[in-house]
Amino acid sequence: MTSQRPLASGARLRITCDTCNLSKLCIPRGLNQGEVELLERIVRRNRTLDKGTALYRSGEWHHGILALKSGTVKLATLDRQGNEYVVDFLLPGDLLGFDGFASQRHSCSAIALETVSYCELPAHQIDLLTREIPGLLPVLMQHSGTQFDLGIQRLILSRRPAEERLAAFLAHLSERYRQRGFSAVEFRLSMTRQEIGNYLGLAPETVSRLFSQFEESRLIEVRGKLIHVLDMPRLLAFCPS
Amino acid sequence: MTSQRPLASGARLRITCDTCNLSKLCIPRGLNQGEVELLERIVRRNRTLDKGTALYRSGEWHHGILALKSGTVKLATLDRQGNEYVVDFLLPGDLLGFDGFASQRHSCSAIALETVSYCELPAHQIDLLTREIPGLLPVLMQHSGTQFDLGIQRLILSRRPAEERLAAFLAHLSERYRQRGFSAVEFRLSMTRQEIGNYLGLAPETVSRLFSQFEESRLIEVRGKLIHVLDMPRLLAFCPS
DNA sequence: CGGAAACTTGAAACCTTTCAAGAGTCGTGG
DNA sequence: CCACGACTCTTGAAAGGTTTCAAGTTTCCG
Numbered sequence: 001m002t003s004q005r006p007l008a009s010g011a012r013l014r015i016t017c018d019t020c021n022l023s024k025l026c027i028p029r030g031l032n033q034g035e036v037e038l039l040e041r042i043v044r045r046n047r048t049l050d051k052g053t054a055l056y057r058s059g060e061w062h063h064g065i066l067a068l069k070s071g072t073v074k075l076a077t078l079d080r081q082g083n084e085y086v087v088d089f090l091l092p093g094d095l096l097g098f099d100g101f102a103s104q105r106h107s108c109s110a111i112a113l114e115t116v117s118y119c120e121l122p123a124h125q126i127d128l129l130t131r132e133i134p135g136l137l138p139v140l141m142q143h144s145g146t147q148f149d150l151g152i153q154r155l156i157l158s159r160r161p162a163e164e165r166l167a168a169f170l171a172h173l174s175e176r177y178r179q180r181g182f183s184a185v186e187f188r189l190s191m192t193r194q195e196i197g198n199y200l201g202l203a204p205e206t207v208s209r210l211f212s213q214f215e216e217s218r219l220i221e222v223r224g225k226l227i228h229v230l231d232m233p234r235l236l237a238f239c240p241s
Numbered sequence: 242m243t244s245q246r247p248l249a250s251g252a253r254l255r256i257t258c259d260t261c262n263l264s265k266l267c268i269p270r271g272l273n274q275g276e277v278e279l280l281e282r283i284v285r286r287n288r289t290l291d292k293g294t295a296l297y298r299s300g301e302w303h304h305g306i307l308a309l310k311s312g313t314v315k316l317a318t319l320d321r322q323g324n325e326y327v328v329d330f331l332l333p334g335d336l337l338g339f340d341g342f343a344s345q346r347h348s349c350s351a352i353a354l355e356t357v358s359y360c361e362l363p364a365h366q367i368d369l370l371t372r373e374i375p376g377l378l379p380v381l382m383q384h385s386g387t388q389f390d391l392g393i394q395r396l397i398l399s400r401r402p403a404e405e406r407l408a409a410f411l412a413h414l415s416e417r418y419r420q421r422g423f424s425a426v427e428f429r430l431s432m433t434r435q436e437i438g439n440y441l442g443l444a445p446e447t448v449s450r451l452f453s454q455f456e457e458s459r460l461i462e463v464r465g466k467l468i469h470v471l472d473m474p475r476l477l478a479f480c481p482s
Numbered sequence: 483c484g485g486a487a488a489c490t491t492g493a494a495a496c497c498t499t500t501c502a503a504g505a506g507t508c509g510t511g512g
Numbered sequence: 513c514c515a516c517g518a519c520t521c522t523t524g525a526a527a528g529g530t531t532t533c534a535a536g537t538t539t540c541c542g
Contacts, residue, residue, distance in 0.1 A: 077393055079481040085397050099393070101386025107393060130371070130378055137371055137378065144385040145342025151392035152318055152340070152348060156326050158399050159442050162530070193489065201400050203531050208490055224489085224539070240320040403498070434521065444499055449522055465507075465521085 015069075016040055025093030025179070026067045027121065027139055035133045042125050043067075048117040055096070055110040055118065062100030064123035065140075068092050071116030072190040075099070076198075077108045086199040088150070089113075089191060091176050097123075098147045113190040153241060158201050160240050165200045166210045167238030170220065174229060185229040257281055266334030266420070267308045268362065268380055276374045283370055284308075285361040296337070296351040296359065303341030305364035306381075309333050312357030313431040316340070317439075318349045327440040329391070330354075330432060332417050338364075339388045354431040394482060399442050401481050406441045407451045408479030411461065415470060426470040 017028050017036050028036045046069065049055060056063045058077055073090040077099075087108055090096055099108040100123065121129070130136045157165050178184035189196070193211075197204040211222045219235060221228035229235055258269050258277050269277045287310065290296060297304050299318055314331040318340075328349055331337055340349040341364065362370070371377045398406050419425035430437070434452075438445040452463045460476060462469035470476060 077397070079397055081481065083481075085393075085400065087393055087396060098386060098389050101382045102390045103386075107390050126382075127375075127378060131375070134368075134372070138368060141342045141367075141381070141385070144382070144389075145339060145344075147389050148339050148385075148392070149343045149348050151389070151395075152326075152328055154392075155328060155395065155399075156318070156320055158396075159326065192487095204488085205490080205532080206530060208488095212490075240322065240324075433519095445520090446500085446522080447498060449520095453522075 015046060017043070020069070022067070022069060022093040022180075026095065026119075027065070027136075027143075030139045030142070031133065031135045035135050038133050039121075039129070039136075042121060042129055044120040044122070046117055047120065048115065049112050051112055051114050053112055055112065055116070056100075056106050057109045058106050060106050062104050062106060062123040063097060063120065064100075064126065065095055065097040065121045066110070067119045067121075068094050068096065069117040069119060071112055071114040073116060074111050074113050074191060074195060075108045076111065084198060086191075086195055089173075089195075089199065091180065093180055095143055098144060101144075113195075156240055162200075162202055162206055163210055163213070164238050164240060165202065166196075166207060166214070167219075167235055168240065169196065169200060170227065170229070171235050171239050174232070174235070185232065187227055189225045189227060256287060258284070261310070263308070263310060263334040263421075267336065267360075268306070268377075268384075271380045271383070272374065272376045276376050279374050280362075280370070280377075283362060283366050285363070287358055288361065289356065289358040290353050292353055292355050294353055296353065296357070297341075297347050298350045299347050301347050303345050303347060303364040304338060304361065305341075305367065306336055306338040306362045307351070308360045308362075309335050309337065310358045310360060312353055312355040314357060315352050315354050315432060315436060316349045317352065325439060327436055330414075330436075330440065332421065334421055336384055339385060342385075354436075397481055403441075403443050403447055404451055404454070405479050405481060406443065407437075407448060407455070408460075408476055409481065410437065410441055411468065411470070412473075412476050412480050415473070415476070426473065428468055430466045430468060 017023055017026070017040050018033075020026070023029065023036075027039065031039065051071075055066060055073060068090050070092050073094075073096065074086055075088040075090060075096060076084050076086045078084055087099075090110075096110055097106075100106045104123075126140075130140070157168055160168075173187065173189075174184045177187050191199075192204075193207045194204040196202075197207045200207070202210075211220075214220045215222050219229075219231050221230055258264055258267070258281050259274075261267070261269075264270065264277075268280065272280065292312075296307060296314060309331050311333050314335075314337065315327055316329040316331065316337060317325050317327045319325055328340075331351075337351055338347075341347045345364075367381075371381070398409055401409075414428065414430075415425045418428050432440075433445075434448045435445040437443075438448045441448070443451075452461075455461045456463050460470075460472050462471055
């Protein structure tokens with residue numbers, strides 16, 4: 001398995017930020033121990049949701065910042081004609097909720113692609129907490145800035161040919177799995193070809209064709225949703241940035 | 242003229258945030274008077290640069306948050322092959338510098354498309370200032386969130402046909418000029434067709450063709466860089482969101 | 483096990499780009 | 513003040529990449 005198993009409810013250990021194996025990616029990155037302890041008192045821990053349900057929906061009041069602990073989430077929004085646009089895919093350790101700061105209402109919906117568990121830093125506490133934890137503001141601004149830069153990466157990708165887009169998508173996923181201690185060369189896609197295509201601005205048929213083409217050129221091996229990277233250097237060479 | 246004239250250096254009035262006609266758009270939005278006065282002491286005011294020069298360049302240390310007072314700026318980045326990608330166009334009252342929070346280094350260059358003047362809130366002061374001005378954090382997070390949402394709008398646009406992209410681009414510009422007290426139906430584009438095309442993911446020839454097509458259908462009137470909107474409702478109906 | 487959804491593959495259609503050539507605009511210097 | 517040169521803009525025609533439509537196959541879940 002490539003994703004963390006949700007905590008068995010029988011053996012409910014009290015996982016804290018201190019003992020969470022994702023703290024290197026999450027908010028505690030950059031905070032000292034005393035600050036993390038302050039953070040702990042506020043954070044709502046280990047909420048879980050089933051596949052297909054929403055962590056939050058577009059239009060709802062800003063929940064706050066959510067830290068994904070296990071499972072995968074798709075961030076998506078609709079235009080006024082009802083077309084869906086996949087904005088991002090989130091892995092364990094990723095933060096979400098940045099779509100709620102502008103207007104106090106979420107501009108996207110966050111949908112669980114697998115069973116997920118997550119922690120939540122409520123929106124109305126962020127202000128207060130930033131005053132108590134001096135190190136929190138730089139962390140928040142940094143994460144926020146990362147969102148901005150990721151948007152630019154997506155922009156660049158959207159101007160590249162289809163094969164580069166998919167290759168960069170796979171390379172990015174691979175790198176993120178590696179950062180999380182999973183295999184960088186073998187992983188399971190939790191999203192459909194349709195969702196990948198939507199995210200990359202391609203028709204699902206095109207995604208399917210490219211997977212076949214990549215397989216023929218022995219770049220990767222595809223078995224349904226299982227991806228095995230055969231030639232990482234060549235995959236990385238595809239990426240524009 | 243559609244843009245503010247730079248201050249004549251002979252008649253250098255001491256423009257403060259208090260007397261600045263852009264404070265509704267800028268950082269002081271949401272701060273009380275005492276807070277604005279604190280802000281004033283830190284902000285470096287009324288720097289000016291000639292057309293074609295950079296406010297900052299990709300790779301430089303994060304300057305901070307810049308507030309554009311007059312002129313137009315293009316925000317752009319390069320991929321490793323040296324291709325340029327126009328990320329945004331900034332008008333008076335807009336903030337820039339959000340591309341520097343992730344890594345402490347700017348991921349974009351900000352180039353003046355006309356003579357510009359701007360104020361600057363230095364990066365190393367932001368932390369300190371946020372502690373002294375409680376109202377500043379929400380303002381910062383809100384602006385940062387707005388950047389995120391604008392990125393989503395760009396994403397949606399990039400999936401729409403060329404004519405919708407250009408129409409939405411014009412509608413958005415028009416609305417922003419209106420907010421700034423300029424005409425919403427008649428304005429001057431400070432960027433080239435090439436830059437518009439780059440921003441929208443279109444070849445400059447396509448932009449040119451669309452302008453002609455829009456003119457034939459009496460949606461707008463084009464005289465070089467001067468745009469006259471003839472049918473605003475129809476222009477707005479084009480926009481996906 | 484059965485039905486629905488997801489995936490794959492082919493062929494035609496379509497939108498946008500590329501290539502090319504000519505017209506227009508702007509700033510500068512004689 | 514006009515002329516020159518460079519850059520920008522416009523327009524046409526062909527080429528190309530991606531989508532759409534269609535049909536068959538596989539996978540997944542109840």
